[in-house]
Amino acid sequence: MKAYDAGWGGAVWKTLGMPTINVSSRYGSTNYRNTRMAGFSNIELISDRPLEDNLREMREVTKRFPDHATIASLMVDTQAEWNDIIKQVEDAGAKGIELNFGCPHGMCERGMGSAVGQDPVALKAIVEWVMDAANIPVITKLSPNISHITDPGLAAVEANTDAISLINTVKSIVGIDLDTYAPYPVVDGKGSNGGYCGPAVKPIALHMLKDLKQHELIKDTPISGIGGIETWRDVVEFILLGATSVQVCTAVMHYGFGIVREMEAGLIQFMEDKGYNTIYDFAGKALPNVLPWKDLNLKYDVKAKINEDKCVGCDLCYIACDDGAHQAIALPLDGTSRIPSIIEENCVGCNLCSLVCPVEGCITMERKDDGTQHETWDELTLADQIPNTWNDDRSGGKGHYVPVPSKAFDSIRKDKSGERANQK
């Protein structure tokens, strides 16, 4: 009720189903630099509270907030159990059902959760049972712990699911305690694999969403996007890849229901700026721009440009390019300045320097081709023009900068780290 009061349009209830017992110490997190919970892992199971308590609360909520999308998440085993629990949540006023086929810890060991999500045949059978039994809309929630998300996606669609949601958590170990050698979260000196979520999993979720929305047989099924959503930008990105609703859990666990304020304000601002009235005006707009690699324009050419006025001289771009990319950035030889420069003939336009640069807008990628040329690997293949020997002149590497390997030691300016410290 607090969530609805804060502005959320719907809520998916903590999964109800088979009786469980939960462990103490349930969550672990990945902290990156000064960011807490960049990734989050749990080994908590579905609700361990009595079904009757959950149903009573659900009745209260749906009565007080009749226009909100209160969804019952369910996970049981046999067809009889499915029929029974669906009846009970419908009676409690649930507006929809979400099938939890994702939980990758604990429940899967009992043949539920991700054990179903990883087995399209079983998934299809269960969705069919549910569709037979349910009088309210059914969302099938998928597990990302699978090679091709379209397999369970298609199974759900073939069983006539009303909608799909994804992703559930990713099987994970977030860390090991260096004193007890136990994985986090630690339960009496031991641990188990958990389910990973939070901002760290967003890229995985976006990719799987795209795969479903580009699949001919799945794309017309509504999808609710899940996975690391915390800000309005995340929301817009999921919608641009075709999601028409989004679900948020980790961000609420971190910041509380109030986090929706920022999402709502940002989303509205975005829509006003772009002139959209509903999310359907832009849902899926990025999908045509996500192509197989073979269809990318090989003639497109960008090179890095360093804005000297903004450069602070950290020289991270230099060392990143020199040690981790294409040796296309030079430092002034005389050491009078720390502002690096791009060696254009070596720059392949990889973006690395612009990604490591700590200053906003200091390194930009500038287009160098005139935009008139277009050629893809696929076109080359069809025209029988692809390079086909190791040293083929048509391959990209020809004409690349070929340094003498030993030259690497004559770094343009030597890193003096620790040098004076070790003088003896």
Next chain:
Amino acid sequence: MAEYKRPKNEEDFKQNFKQKKPLMNDTEAYYAGSKCLFCYDAPCMNACPTGIDIPLFIKQIHTGNAEGAAKTIYNSNWIGNACGTVCPTGVLCEGSCVYTEQDVLPVEIGRLQNYATKKVIDSGKVLFKPGESNGKKVAIVGAGPAGIACACELRTLGYQVDIFEAKSKPSGLTVYGIAPYKITNEEVLDEVEYLRSQLHFNIHYDLPIDSKGDISDLESKYDAIFLGVGLGETANRNIPGEDKDGVIGAVEFIEDLRMNHSNTKVGDRVVVLGGGNTAMDAASESARMGASKVILAYRSSKEKMGAYGFEYDLALSAGVEGMFHASPLEIMGNGSVTGIKLTNEEGNEIVVDCDMIIKATGQAKQGNFYSLIDGLNIDSSTKIEVNPETNQTSNPKYFAGGDAINGGAEVVNAAYDGKLAANGIHNYLNQ
């Protein structure tokens, strides 16, 4: 109007001399450390006179390895903990932090350094062990930062080390001459004890080396001698009336303050003569001791003062008033000081009433001491001449460092000199 009430007890003193760079807690260090970019060939590292691998030690702090960070720091600078708070970081490492190029506050390198080293000092974590004994002995004259750094380095190289100190405490000006709001006596002494307890060099206190006999004794017993004797007392300015009660040298005043805290006698109206960092300290300290008026009188313009800008700002914030183009002509008073006659900016003579005058006009050099040593070349400003690669003096058995060779610089310079000289001694004795 005085900013500070006269401190009556230690509690008041601590309040008036609150640490400018207080110790960070784990959370603060974690967030402060996360800001470091790990620059390539980092400017902060190049700005440090001892060349500490700053990006490395900050990364170590941030990854929960403060002990490793302390090791990195001590690997370059044996006075790492004190330097973290007493170094003028704003013009050294932090002043060169790349963030400042975009008007973003720099990483708090000094406090992070102090945090990491304080951790091992407080826990007593053993980080060092003496090198295998090579049977050779080195004498060090002066237990200041140069001498301590030299001793530590020599011990790791296997030398027996005896330090001879004229005063009763180690650390030289770090304990006797630095403003109390930069570091506490305890913190300075704790670091020396931390190092001494692991590296086992001997310090002989209250044992001045001041005669030809002392020198020849050292020469006969030791294979090499390091001179870390610093500078002497405040030089006489030859101002008429300079001998009156209430006229004191800045170095002597600060030593009194460091040792006696709230019991130090400070006048009600104080004039500080000078424009260097020590003058700023003395003025600031007088104000914090409750003087109702403190005037900093400098003979030239504000721009020409030798002090760092931030030190002058600190003095101003304590309530000090600056007076420029003010040359002292005569100190007035009958036995005790009652005023000072100065020329003012317009060239007129004026008298400023005061009951205390602090001369921060430079320390005398140890010229008399140097004359005891045969073949020791001294330059025109009475500094010991050394080979900058080894810190060896013209008398090959003698090495030197710190204020004695640079005429008065930072603790960090002395720490570097001591380490450099130790390696110079090692090479000399293994030729």
